[in-house]
């Protein structure tokens with residue numbers, strides 16, 4: 001999957017951009033504040049319906065403009081799609097796929113599997129468990145067609161149960177929710193466990209390459225005691241859940257943890273090592289998708305040079321070239337990109353929101 005052309009209107013400081021990309025490497029070079037990250041953010045927005053930087057969409061729309069518009073042409077070996085997304089300041093979103101209205105952002109997300117390697121992305125390792133659940137669920141979303149429906153139902157049901165907990169005083173009143181909740185929780189957990197099992201060898205291989213000096217181990221916790229069935233957990237936790245006002249245990253508490261030589265990575269690794277581990281995880285997940293589903297991810301790499309030494313930069317470049325994905329990389333100067341140069345690449349200069357091919 002690759003973006004061949006992208007039109008952007010009123011997205012941060014990118015007021016009018018029309019670019020044709022290389023299916024391989026695309027380098028974005030420019031000074032601080034010129035608009036490099038904004039371009040990555042626009043691509044990310046097209047595939048997720050949200051930003052990786054800001055939760056408030058109105059801050060992304062160019063100042064004094066009523067909306068932003070993104071329009072992309074996407075292609076794989078056999079197919080081509082035209083996708084569009086417009087976000088209005090008063091809140092509504094319009095989405096189109098091949099000229100037809102798209103109802104759900106998940107339709108766009110299916111077309112554009114993406115991996116980001118940005119400073120914000122370090123939350124995968126040093127942020128809360130929700131970031132690591134999102135990592136696993138990203139994989140399940142792209143590997144299992146039915147995952148999104150089950151996952152959405154699970155979240156909806158948990159919300160309803162939490163609201164009900166504040167109003168009832170007898171567990172029997174919750175049973176109607178819990179029978180369905182247990183089924184959904186078990187299904188999501190079964191998928192997550194299986195995914196971790198199949199991804200683990202890929203992660204180990206990639207960690208050997210990027211962090212050979214460390215022994216990285218991964219572990220999955222499902223969100224409740226693994227020796228007790230979820231039905232029993234919900235029943236026995238009822239009074240506690242009622243007193244805190246939400247469902248304390250369950251798949252909404254699952255985590256996927258990483259240790260280096262037996263210690264939590266966020267406590268012992270340097271920032272550069274954390275960045276390398278993040279690269280290893282993102283690459284492992286992208287390559288796993290390619291092997292299982294023959295689908296290429298698009299890699300968005302912001303501030304590529306920072307915190308990586310020359311050798312590690314070359315290693316990341318080599319690995320990305322081998323897997324044949326489309327890659328977008330930002331840097332302040334062209335020199336920082338020396339290790340990334342390959343046959344297929346295009347370089348863009350970014351100056352105050354104006355982007356030109358060099």
Ligand SMILES: Nc1ncnc2c1ncn2[C@@H]1O[C@H](COP(=O)(O)OP(=O)(O)OP(=O)(O)O)[C@@H](O)[C@H]1O
Nearest residue numbers: 012013032033034035036037038059060061062063
């Ligand atoms: N809603 C908006 N409307 C217009 N401009 C904006 C908006 N939000 C942010 N900006 C500006 O857009 C510019 C784009 O910043 P961006 O993060 O893309 O820079 P960058 O080239 O990645 O810089 P750096 O190398 O410092 O990371 C900044 O100057 C910022 O102040």
